[in-house]
Amino acid sequence: MRRSSSFVLGAVALACAGPDRDAAPASPTSSDATGTSGGSTTVSGSAGTGSATTEAGDTNGATIGDTTGDDGASSSGGAELGVPMFVAQGMVGRTTVSCDDGLTWIGERSWDVEGDAHLCGSTTPVDCSGSGSTCTQRWFDGSCSEEACDCGHSPGFSKGVEHGAGRFVATWGWGWPGAVATSTNGFDWQTTLDGDTFGGLRYGGGRFVVASRTPQTSLDGITWTASQEADFHGDDGVTIWSVRRFGFADVDGGRFVAYASGDTSVDTLISSDGGGSWWRPRSMPSDCLGEGPGAYGDIIAGNGVIVMVDGDGHACRSDDGGSSWTAHTITDSRIASSGVWTGDEFWFWGFGSRYSSADGITWTTTPIDAPDDIGPVARSPEGTLVAVNNVWLGYEQQAFLRSTDGVTWASLPDGDFTPGHPIFFIAFGHAEPSAMCPGT
Numbered sequence: 001m002r003r004s005s006s007f008v009l010g011a012v013a014l015a016c017a018g019p020d021r022d023a024a025p026a027s028p029t030s031s032d033a034t035g036t037s038g039g040s041t042t043v044s045g046s047a048g049t050g051s052a053t054t055e056a057g058d059t060n061g062a063t064i065g066d067t068t069g070d071d072g073a074s075s076s077g078g079a080e081l082g083v084p085m086f087v088a089q090g091m092v093g094r095t096t097v098s099c100d101d102g103l104t105w106i107g108e109r110s111w112d113v114e115g116d117a118h119l120c121g122s123t124t125p126v127d128c129s130g131s132g133s134t135c136t137q138r139w140f141d142g143s144c145s146e147e148a149c150d151c152g153h154s155p156g157f158s159k160g161v162e163h164g165a166g167r168f169v170a171t172w173g174w175g176w177p178g179a180v181a182t183s184t185n186g187f188d189w190q191t192t193l194d195g196d197t198f199g200g201l202r203y204g205g206g207r208f209v210v211a212s213r214t215p216q217t218s219l220d221g222i223t224w225t226a227s228q229e230a231d232f233h234g235d236d237g238v239t240i241w242s243v244r245r246f247g248f249a250d251v252d253g254g255r256f257v258a259y260a261s262g263d264t265s266v267d268t269l270i271s272s273d274g275g276g277s278w279w280r281p282r283s284m285p286s287d288c289l290g291e292g293p294g295a296y297g298d299i300i301a302g303n304g305v306i307v308m309v310d311g312d313g314h315a316c317r318s319d320d321g322g323s324s325w326t327a328h329t330i331t332d333s334r335i336a337s338s339g340v341w342t343g344d345e346f347w348f349w350g351f352g353s354r355y356s357s358a359d360g361i362t363w364t365t366t367p368i369d370a371p372d373d374i375g376p377v378a379r380s381p382e383g384t385l386v387a388v389n390n391v392w393l394g395y396e397q398q399a400f401l402r403s404t405d406g407v408t409w410a411s412l413p414d415g416d417f418t419p420g421h422p423i424f425f426i427a428f429g430h431a432e433p434s435a436m437c438p439g440t
Contacts, residue, residue: 163429200246234265
């Protein structure tokens with residue numbers, strides 16, 4: 001029997017804390033008004049008051065190229081060539097691929113099976129479930145040590161996978177030195193940036209950006225260039241080291257949005273020049289500075305609107321390229337998923353519900369028919385949704401799901417996927433044909 005995600009929510013607060021955060025800040029509060037129509041509930045979130053930051057941002061970013069939208073479709077208008085596929089990225093360097101529209105998952109890879117150098121060549125199976133097992137890992141100076149397995153603070157912590165420039169790019173590592181790797185077919189990966197750790201990865205405006213206090217950018221995922229320091233800090237001036245969630249918005253010439261938090265402080269920085277430099281919003285309501293998006297929630301955009309959604313059911317919204325934000329309530333329940341923009345609406349999922357909004361202000365709650373919870377999600381341009389039940393669940397508790405409307409979900413039967421290390425991110429893209437996915 002698989003364990004419900006609600007069982008692990010209390011336990012993951014510390015697991016997702018990161019190197020410099022002992023506990024999550026207090027949850028934000030906001031008022032709401034609700035109405036009911038049929039089987040759905042609509043919430044019009046009230047805007048938060050009070051500005052937490054006043055530093056002016058440069059919102060005059062130039063257009064920097066064609067982009068890929070949050071629904072996986074290219075905004076350049078042309079059909080992409082190659083084999084359509086989903087790539088799921090998990091702990092311990094795990095990847096798995098679906099090239100049949102999410103019906104089956106194949107090509108399992110992980111560092112502990114392959115004796116990757118980040119594990120010092122060890123092929124001892126890693127257990128991320130907190131069983132008390134030990135892991136061999138490589139530190140920044142190249143030395144190897146045996147530690148109690150803590151996959152949430154390890155070289156193999158999955159921090160993002162994206163598709164762009166004709167390839168998939170993924171980054172691993174949190175608290176320990178990890179790697180950025182690329183693949184043109186979803187199966188064969190080449191490390192292109194090693195020995196560092198980043199809090200997120202996004203593709204937009206014709207380039208990849210990996211987020212941290214020392215971000216880097218790349219046009220092709222192969223050659224990387226260091227950017228200006230992203231000076232995350234709280235109102236008290238205390239330095240913040242950990243980026244919790246990273247997003248790209250195809251608005252106003254392109255915006256990369258990074259949310260960071262420390263022990264007691266939070267911050268949001270934005271880049272309007274392709275990750276080269278970073279600025280702080282002119283206004284950010286205090287209700288936007290609580291838990292923030294991390295393992296749960298997301299930063300996505302559509303129709304000229306950016307939304308930052310956290311696991312506590314709050315949305316922060318900007319319609320001016322990130323310069324100013326307002327706070328809104330989605331639900332009083334937990335949101336455990338990432339988000340998608342369908343071309344018409346933002347969609348997020350909680351326990352038993354889908355939350356949808358066309359503008360990021362008014363949210364509609366629709367009960368879902370799903371055999372499990374919805375965690376990381378990706379959507380193809382044709383509308384197929386694939387998901388895993390929860391970022392922190394793996395092995396015999398792991399489920400892969402599929403839907404075409406976000407309401408009715410089917411769990412894949414045993415044999416159509418291989419349970420393994422927890423999955424945190426899924427991306428859609430078109431890949432080169434391979435023996436595993438030859439295409440048609």
